[in-house]
Amino acid sequence: MTATSTRPRVAIAHDYLTQRGGAERVVLAMLRAFPDATIHTTLYNPERTFPEFRDARIVTTGLDRVGALRRHHRVALPFLAPAVNLHTIDADVVLMSSSGWSHGFATTGKRLVYCYSPARWLYQTDTYLGAPARSTPTGWATLAMRPALRRWDLRMARRADRYLAISHVVRYRIRETYGIDADVVPAPHRGLPGGFREPLDELADWSDDGYHVLVSRLLPYKNVGACVEAFRGLPDERLVIVGVGPLEPEIRAALPPNARLVSDLHDAQLQWVYAHASTLIAPSIEDFGLTPLEAGAHGVPTLALRGGGYLDTVVEGETGAFFDTPTPAAITAAVRARAARAWDPDLIRAQADRFTEARFSAALHRYVDELLADS
Numbered sequence: 440m441t442a443t444s445t446r447p448r449v450a451i452a453h454d455y456l457t458q459r460g461g462a463e464r465v466v467l468a469m470l471r472a473f474p475d476a477t478i479h480t481t482l483y484n485p486e487r488t489f490p491e492f493r494d495a496r497i498v499t500t501g502l503d504r505v506g507a508l509r510r511h512h513r514v515a516l517p518f519l520a521p522a523v524n525l526h527t528i529d530a531d532v533v534l535m536s537s538s539g540w541s542h543g544f545a546t547t548g549k550r551l552v553y554c555y556s557p558a559r560w561l562y563q564t565d566t567y568l569g570a571p572a573r574s575t576p577t578g579w580a581t582l583a584m585r586p587a588l589r590r591w592d593l594r595m596a597r598r599a600d601r602y603l604a605i606s607h608v609v610r611y612r613i614r615e616t617y618g619i620d621a622d623v624v625p626a627p628h629r630g631l632p633g634g635f636r637e638p639l640d641e642l643a644d645w646s647d648d649g650y651h652v653l654v655s656r657l658l659p660y661k662n663v664g665a666c667v668e669a670f671r672g673l674p675d676e677r678l679v680i681v682g683v684g685p686l687e688p689e690i691r692a693a694l695p696p697n698a699r700l701v702s703d704l705h706d707a708q709l710q711w712v713y714a715h716a717s718t719l720i721a722p723s724i725e726d727f728g729l730t731p732l733e734a735g736a737h738g739v740p741t742l743a744l745r746g747g748g749y750l751d752t753v754v755e756g757e758t759g760a761f762f763d764t765p766t767p768a769a770i771t772a773a774v775r776a777r778a779a780r781a782w783d784p785d786l787i788r789a790q791a792d793r794f795t796e797a798r799f800s801a802a803l804h805r806y807v808d809e810l811l812a813d814s
Contacts (some may be wrong), residue, residue: 441791447811448548449473450530452541454519455482456497457512459489459703460656461729462555465605465626466536467491469553469715472800473807479528479544481519484509490705500526500535516560517584520591529757531814532807535599538726543595549810551801556609556726557616559660568722569659593617600810605727606748612795624803625751628732629706636711641701642679649717650677651774652739654709654730657684662722662744662765669770671695676774678720681712713737714760718777721749722765728752731759736789738784742773752794758787 451473467489470476477496485493487510500522502508508515515522523543529678531548535541535788539558542550554675559567564581572578593616602621604610613621616666638646651670655661663680667690670678678698680690691700704712719734719741727748731741735752739757743749753759760780762773 446475447531447807448529449476449545449807450479450528450533451476452479452528452533452544453536453652454538454540455512455515456488456492457481457482457484457489457509458656459686461538461727462538463488463492464629464729465555468627468796468799469534469536469803470495471796472803473534477530479526479533479541481522482509482512482515483611492767495566516581520588527577532699532810534803534807538600538757539592542599545590549600549814551597551601551603551806551810552596553603553605554609554613554621555605557593557596557612561585561592562612562616564658567658599804600792600813603806606751608747608750609726611713619658622806624799624806625794626727626729627799628729628736628794629796635707637705637707638711639701639704639708641699642712642715645677645679645699646715648677649715650679651718651720651742652679652681652716652734653711653720653722654681654712654733655723657682657686657690659686660723664693665765665767666720666722666770667693667695667698669774670698672767672771673697673774679712681709709733710737713739718742718774719759720770720774722770723747723750732794735787738782738787740777740782740787742770742777752790754790757783758790 451469479498481500483497483499502518502522519540523540527545529547533546533550535552537552540554542552564572568578572582596617600620603624604613604621605626608621610621610623613619653666655663674697680700685704713734714737716739719739721741721743724747731752741753742754743761744765745763746760755761762769
């Protein structure tokens with residue numbers, strides 16, 4: 440028998456590949472750790488996610504044949520659990536990159552779940568929607584589906600052989616939601632200070648004097664609107680928002696003259712944006728504080744909302760500072776306080792260097808090997 444035929448078969452599962460976000464970057468890191476793996480997902484839209492996925496072997500569920508669902512994955516919510524139930528992954532170990540769905544795929548082998556958070560819309564519905572669920576038609580629909588999907592979600596979670604959490608706050612949520620103890624394996628960042636940078640024409644006139652940057656999906660719980668309002672009252676400061684999402688038209692319409700929104704950047708452009716920034720603004724409760732590491736690789740400090748994954752990645756007083764509420768007043772005060780403080784770029788870069796892809800890959804291989812040894 441050849442070495443190739445005896446090599447353990449590792450597959451990767453992910454909820455859906457329809458956007459460019461931190462979770463999709465983690466999947467790419469998983470793929471680099473296991474380059475022979477096939478990726479299984481419910482929906483795949485190559486035009487809306489990272490181009491590197493085009494070089495991967497990707498297997499989708501039957502939902503992917505519906506173009507409208509590929510373009511608007513949130514519309515697929517009622518159909519995702521049945522689609523996942525009907526899809527079986529043939530592998531010795533499946534590394535399940537999950538924030539609500541991929542941990543439900545059936546498999547012939549072991550199940551290693553890498554969890555970004557128990558599904559926000561199931562367990563933090565009001566926060567996810569940005570308003571009380573009973574106040575909107577979307578919220579009513581979500582509440583109607585929630586009891587059955589919670590039962591499904593709990594059942595799928597308890598089928599896992601091992602759970603990993605992206606941060607300590609997610610570890611706590613996993614224990615509270617599922618009664619499962621998970622090890623924390625921080626995600627790596629892709630800040631590339633020495634890599635190629637592609638300038639953005641839209642920001643050319645701001646690059647010399649710098650600006651504050653906010654990198655986020657444009658969703659209600661991300662608190663981007665509060666940041667926009669803060670900078671409306673800071674006419675001598677500049678804000679660059681990098682992101683896409685359902686709130687994009689609303690945010691664009693509300694931008695003051697000292698704020699700009701740019702979307703659909705590739706990595707070289709994002710690295711240029713970080714390299715010319717003076718500060719990262721991070722106003723949401725995140726499962727993992729990825730953007731402070733990406734900015735930190737360039738020596739850029741962070742002003743973050745105190746809580747969530749930022750507590751794992753921002754060292755107060757060394758790599759950034761916290762504000763306590765996601766309000767315009769609190770963000771304004773933090774920006775003004777930052778102007779009076781000097782930061783050590785080398786110290787900030789050293790913190791980012793603790794979250795390397797090599798460490799992430801080594802941890803995943805260790806857990807996969809342990810599951811294979813238990814087989």
